[in-house]
Structures are given as structure tokens and as C-alpha cells.
Amino acid sequence: MAADTTGGTVRRRDRPSKGALREERILDATRRLVTERSMADITIDDIAAAAGISRTSFYFYFPTKQAVLAALMEQVWERFGQTHGWFASSGPTRADLLDQLRRVAEMWQENSKVLACAMPGGFAVGYRPLEEFVGRAKQRFVDGLAEKIRRDRAAGLAPEGVDAAVLARMVAVVRDHRISEITDLPEEQREGALDELATVVLRMIY
Template sequence: MARDTRERLLTTARDLVHASTYADVGVDDVCRAARVNKGSLYHFFPSKQALGLAVLDRNWELMRALLDQTLGAQGPPLDRLDAFLAGYASMMRTMREHLGGVPGCPLGNLAAELSAHEPVMRARITEVLAAWTDRIADVVREAQVRGDVEPTLDATSAARAVVACIQGYSVLAKAEDDPGALDPLRPLVRTLLLLPR
């Protein structure tokens, strides 16, 4: 029962933040939507920041699962990266159906909103984005070993560029309320990595 309550609070907070912003979602909003009293919320999350960190960690958990599923699969590295990007676009389509609009990247949204004035959140966001970048950099290095990507290309810089492209296209998809705005991302990333240096 307690685990169900915590999960309901976390899922509700995540959905509300995606549909709006972290700043606009209050503890009362989460309690009302989850049909839970404040005492229960504060039992699991001693502050709004603690709840926000839990939302961030859940977003990363879901992104990490997609990374594991796609980048950890068998096959050529660039095909696996392509599968990740396709999975990401599919996730945006699912979120649009669930929330009634394209929310953009859950991690990028929190980074854009909170990094300037929430040092604890900024530190965690930085860790998450670094871990995401590292996962993509590993794939770039594998592709370099296979001869699919220029060997002199700095894998970490290339991975940061990929994450930046994902974030940029996510903003476009959110602004246009169209997950199809992410469609050019896959060929663009492949071209970016294959350009001669």
C-alpha cells in the first residue's frame, strides 16, 4: 500500500510537471491529482525539491532503460544509435497521446527550467546528462573501432553534439506540438558522425 502511494505520487508529479513546469506544480496540485493527503506526500518526499529529484531520477531511469534496450543490443553501433533515436521519437509520440501534447525532453525541460536557480537539481541534472553523453560516446568509440566513424573525431564531443541535437529537436517538437519534428534527427545524427574531418 505504501509503495503504491509513493508510486502514485511520483507518477502524478511527473505527469503534472511534463504537462506544465516544475515551478507551476505545487504540492497541493500533486496531492489533489493523486488523491493523497499532504502528510502522505511528506512521508515519502520531505520537500518539493525531494519530489523534484525523484521525478528527475524517474525520468533518467526511463531514459536509461531505453538506452540499455537499444544501445545494449546486438548489431552495428550506428544502427543501435539509430534505434535509440527511433525509440526516443516513439517515446515522444506516446507521451503526446498520454498528456495531450508533446512535452519535449523530460530531462531537458528540467535542465532548462531549474539549472539557473536550483543548485541541487542542477548538480543532479549535470550528472544525468553526463551519463547520457557517456553512453553515446561509448557507441561512437565502437563505431570508430569498426571504421564507421572518423577515428580522429573526439567521441565525447560527438556525443555531446548528439545530445544537443536531441534537445534542440525536442524543443522544436514541443513548440510545434508535433513529434514528427523529431524525424530528421536520425539521418542528421548519422550524417554528423560520418562527415569527413
């Protein structure tokens, strides 16, 4: 290493540890496997083999398959949080809303198999840590939208009416249900469906 002016050494940029890389391999392997068959049909041996590690090594990083799924969900929901740019705008700003919906739909499609595990009837139902995490992630959307509704109402840009938090939850239910349907549509139909969804959301709020 090159010496610094104080007689010490210049540290190289930190690299991911072997443990972090191995954990990421487990997540990547599970993500690939779940696109091929259901999580219920995937064994820990399957995940370990796909990640190139032993079953014993798997348990060093994750106690269960559900824990792996929870880690995958966390990555997905963090990305979802990055799509919430519309919340910072003032008023309807349809173009910003449509951009947000488009990005959400793209992410939903990319991660549909993982997200399906947390849906009613999915593999992760009953796994409390994951259910609690999904609940917090959804609440983040509701809180962000509710704050926008209150701000726009105070500015005279949106009419008074249903409590902002209640309205935000209603919008979330409509959005999530329709987005999951849109990702199953032929590609040429998705933009029109997203435009319709934007119209519904704006009419609910404004």
C-alpha cells in the same frame, strides 16, 4: 496460508507497502497537476489534496516540491535509458537510430511538462540534487554514444576526428534541442523531422 513440506508456510508474493503506494500516489498526483499548470503555481496542499493525503503525510515522504520533481525525473530518465539500444549496434544502422529517436520523442512528449522543469529557466533550476541527477543522466547518454563512436572507429566503420566524448556531447545537444521542437510539431510532420534528425546525427559521426 498453505503449509510447505518443511512445516513452515508458503509466503504470498510481496505486495507494495502502504508507504510505497502512498508515495506513488503523490508522484501521480504531481504528474497530473503539472500538466494543468506550472510547478511554481502548484502548492504542497494541492499535491496532498490530489493524492488524497494530509499535508503532514506529504512531508513524511518528501521534504519539498523539488524532491517530488526529482523522483519524477528519475522515473523518466530510467525510461530514457531503456531507449539506448542503438549504442549496442555496429556502424550507422539507421533503422535502429531512427527507432531510438522515435521512442525518445514519444517519451519527451508524454513527459514534456516534467522535463521542462529541469530546462534552463525551469522551476527546478538551482535545486542542486536535481541538477546533479540530470547531469548524470545526460552523461549516461554521452558515455554510451562515445563508446559506440570509439568502437566503430576501431572497426573502420567511422572516420577519426573530433574526440569521441566531445563529439557525443555535441550530438546530445543537437538531439535534445531538436527533439523538444519535434514534439511541438503536428503529428503528421514528426516522422519526417525525426528522419531528418537521424540524417544529421549520422553525418556528424560518420
